[in-house]
Amino acid sequence: MTEQATRQVLQGNEAIVEGALAAGCRFFAGYPITPASEIAELMSLRLPAAGGTFIQMEDEIASMGAVIGASLAGVKSLTATSGPGFSLMQENLGYACVAEVPCVVVNVMRAGPSTGLPTSPAQGDVMQARWGTHGDHPIIVLSVSTVSDCFDITVHAFNLSEKYRVPVIILSDEVVSHTREAVFLPAPEKIEVVERIRPSVPPEWYIPYEDNSRGVPAMAVLGDGYRHHVTGLIHDNKGFPTDRPEEVNAFQRRQFRKITNGFYEIQMTKSFMMEDAEVAVIAYGSVSRSALHAIKAAREKGVKAGLLQLITLFPFPKRNVDPVLRQCRAVLVPEMNMGQISREVKRVNLSSKVVTINRVDGQFITPTEIYNKLLSM
Amino acid sequence: MPEKVERLRHDYLRHDKKFPHVWCPGCGNGIVLGALIRAIDSLKLEKDELVLASGIGCAGRMPVYVDFNTLHTTHGRALTFATGIKLANPSLNVLTVMGDGDATAIGGNHFIHAARRNLDLTAIIINNQIYGMTGGQYSPTTPYGSKAATAAYGHIEHAFSIAELAVTAGASFVARGTVYHVPLLDKLIAQGISKKGFSVIEIISNCHIQYGRRNKMGDPVTMMQGFKDRAVTVEKAATLSAEELHDRITIGVLTDVDKPNYTEELQKIRDIAKDKS
Numbered sequence: 285m286t287e288q289a290t291r292q293v294l295q296g297n298e299a300i301v302e303g304a305l306a307a308g309c310r311f312f313a314g315y316p317i318t319p320a321s322e323i324a325e326l327m328s329l330r331l332p333a334a335g336g337t338f339i340q341m342e343d344e345i346a347s348m349g350a351v352i353g354a355s356l357a358g359v360k361s362l363t364a365t366s367g368p369g370f371s372l373m374q375e376n377l378g379y380a381c382v383a384e385v386p387c388v389v390v391n392v393m394r395a396g397p398s399t400g401l402p403t404s405p406a407q408g409d410v411m412q413a414r415w416g417t418h419g420d421h422p423i424i425v426l427s428v429s430t431v432s433d434c435f436d437i438t439v440h441a442f443n444l445s446e447k448y449r450v451p452v453i454i455l456s457d458e459v460v461s462h463t464r465e466a467v468f469l470p471a472p473e474k475i476e477v478v479e480r481i482r483p484s485v486p487p488e489w490y491i492p493y494e495d496n497s498r499g500v501p502a503m504a505v506l507g508d509g510y511r512h513h514v515t516g517l518i519h520d521n522k523g524f525p526t527d528r529p530e531e532v533n534a535f536q537r538r539q540f541r542k543i544t545n546g547f548y549e550i551q552m553t554k555s556f557m558m559e560d561a562e563v564a565v566i567a568y569g570s571v572s573r574s575a576l577h578a579i580k581a582a583r584e585k586g587v588k589a590g591l592l593q594l595i596t597l598f599p600f601p602k603r604n605v606d607p608v609l610r611q612c613r614a615v616l617v618p619e620m621n622m623g624q625i626s627r628e629v630k631r632v633n634l635s636s637k638v639v640t641i642n643r644v645d646g647q648f649i650t651p652t653e654i655y656n657k658l659l660s661m
Numbered sequence: 662m663p664e665k666v667e668r669l670r671h672d673y674l675r676h677d678k679k680f681p682h683v684w685c686p687g688c689g690n691g692i693v694l695g696a697l698i699r700a701i702d703s704l705k706l707e708k709d710e711l712v713l714a715s716g717i718g719c720a721g722r723m724p725v726y727v728d729f730n731t732l733h734t735t736h737g738r739a740l741t742f743a744t745g746i747k748l749a750n751p752s753l754n755v756l757t758v759m760g761d762g763d764a765t766a767i768g769g770n771h772f773i774h775a776a777r778r779n780l781d782l783t784a785i786i787i788n789n790q791i792y793g794m795t796g797g798q799y800s801p802t803t804p805y806g807s808k809a810a811t812a813a814y815g816h817i818e819h820a821f822s823i824a825e826l827a828v829t830a831g832a833s834f835v836a837r838g839t840v841y842h843v844p845l846l847d848k849l850i851a852q853g854i855s856k857k858g859f860s861v862i863e864i865i866s867n868c869h870i871q872y873g874r875r876n877k878m879g880d881p882v883t884m885m886q887g888f889k890d891r892a893v894t895v896e897k898a899a900t901l902s903a904e905e906l907h908d909r910i911t912i913g914v915l916t917d918v919d920k921p922n923y924t925e926e927l928q929k930i931r932d933i934a935k936d937k938s
């Protein structure tokens with residue numbers, strides 16, 4: 285093991301694998317789909333050597349089920365897919381929310397709906413990532429825009445998932461996942477890795493879903509002596525099904541409170557040239573790469589432009605977006621969809637001027653498009 | 662005998678808040694629960710090392726009553742969760758209990774692939790030939806001609822034979838029992854759990870409420886009498902013609918073969934991978 289960071293040239297999907305392994309992931313279940321398959325392929329190579337398990341399941345429903353099962357048995361687990369597979373995962377994803385099972389799901393977005401435009405880039409699954417499974421539920425959605433992000437954000441994803449006992453979705457897209465770039469991977473001992481909190485009380489005292497100040501109950505692992513019941517039904521704090529309104533209400537509200545409590549830590553954004561910005565781009569995923577070029581070009585023309593790159597998409601990082609809306613006379617939200625995040629931006633401050641670029645033709649949003657729009661704002 | 666029942670109840674049932682159970686009086690599910698507990702007791706398995714996972718349906722309600730590590734998963738998906746659990750911790754004994762719809766309609770794909778993969782899991786399938794929980798709609802095992810909530814004019818599809826399906830799909834151990842033949846059932850479940858590899862125990866059971874009533878099959882006792890009358894052992898069945906076997910229930914062990922064990926194979930891969938890296 286070296287103390288030094290190591291320089292490597294990696295593809296986005298490969299960096300996701302490296303991040304997952306660094307975060308302690310030792311289980312992967314998945315089903316092949318472009319543009320996500322490299323993650324499964326590399327996992328099948330790397331996990332056995334790390335003493336972990338790779339399994340190709342019969343479909344994405346099964347993959348999600350196996351991921352939840354492995355996590356319940358104490359192993360950090362990952363699956364990776366694209367739109368069609370992500371749709372199939374939704375029911376079991378809801379199970380992970382309700383039973384509070386940590387796990388990470390990568391969705392390398394491609395243009396949809398349905399089989400759509402395989403495998404042109406798109407960002408059409410943003411709202412599905414937030415609301416794809418039925419019912420009110422907590423979930424964390426992160427997005428990546430560079431290969432280096434793919435590593436870092438995957439580590440964060442596992443950490444947040446363990447800490448808050450919630451599934452974390454990583455939204456990548458075809459451009460990020462297939463781009464090769466040089467990255468510096470930190471030395472393993474430099475990487476902060478978070479583990480779920482396990483019960484410390486004797487088993488007979490253990491109350492599996494007991495509330496506490498964080499709203500995140502200690503999590504026993506199957507086979508560790510804390511026998512309990514896990515269910516997708518709404519349950520009381522012992523984990524048994526209940527329909528008593530006060531118990532149901534307490535359960536549902538704790539789910540939201542645990543995310544609200546952690547909001548400052550969960551909301552992640554990056555600012556570029558924002559100090560004196562008069563106009564700003566708010567972007568995420570591969571589009572923020574174009575945006576970075578565009579603001580630099582705009583500055584050369586004398587336009588004071590900045591960029592707020594969203595890493596966390598949900599819970600929506602409104603506390604970081606709000607100051608940008610107040611500071612700038614106008615904000616541009618370019619997206620490869622019909623406006624899934626621009627709507628969230630507008631909701632933060634209804635009096636702000638929010639301009640959009642929406643591309644849904646399977647083509648990447650270029651720096652020039654963003655630049656031209658910036659000059660007209 | 663009564664002391665033994667008392668002890669089993671005390672040792673294996675959950676005492677807080679779980680009873681009365683949700684099943685209709687006379688439902689075969691209770692008999693299966695009893696058989697499962699006796700089988701586990703006879704094998705002297707540690708409760709901490711036992712996982713019982715179910716899907717959704719009347720059968721799926723079973724885990725909540727027993728003091729193991731229990732999981733009530735999503736409809737049809739119990740085997741997928743069980744697969745993850747077993748792979749993550751091969752020292753656990755992982756059992757699933759499913760209804761016929763759960764295991765062979767919505768979960769049919771997982772079922773055949775679990776059998777093919779041959780991971781060391783035990784699948785108990787309570788086949789009551791109907792969707793009990795949702796009100797008597799037809800399932801993949803509803804017999805041709807039967808009435809169901811969604812087959813008012815008589816069912817026009819043909820039924821799966823679950824045990825035979827499991828044999829063809831590659832399970833290591835496959836048996837069929839009924840809720841009438843209880844001592845045999847205890848034994849078949851114990852054999853299935855002990856078997857290294859994927860085991861299936863199909864249990865013909867009565868849903869007198871949603872299936873029996875609609876098809877004028879009488880009360881639970883009459884339905885069980887029917888299982889008794891229709892049952893033939895695997896050995897006897899081998900001597901009968903297809904016509905003679907029509908409408909009979911073949912009970913006993915249909916297959917018991919040894920195949921490479923999945924978790925051991927996985928370990929071999931890990932060793933090779935470590936050497937190479």
Ligand SMILES: Cc1ncc(C[n+]2csc(CCOP(=O)(O)OP(=O)(O)O)c2C)c(N)n1
Pocket residue numbers: 717718719720721736759760761762763764787789791792793794795800868
């Ligand atoms: C995805 C999904 N579809 C439908 C249902 C509704 N549902 C609950 S149980 C069930 C069928 C139960 O029949 P079976 O599996 O044979 O079990 P039984 O109730 O007879 O024990 C259905 C269709 C569901 N819970 N989830």
Ligand code: SF4
Pocket residue numbers: 683684685687688689690719720789793794867868869870871
């Ligand atoms: S509906 Fe049928 S299967 Fe369900 S509990 Fe009643 S008798 Fe049993």
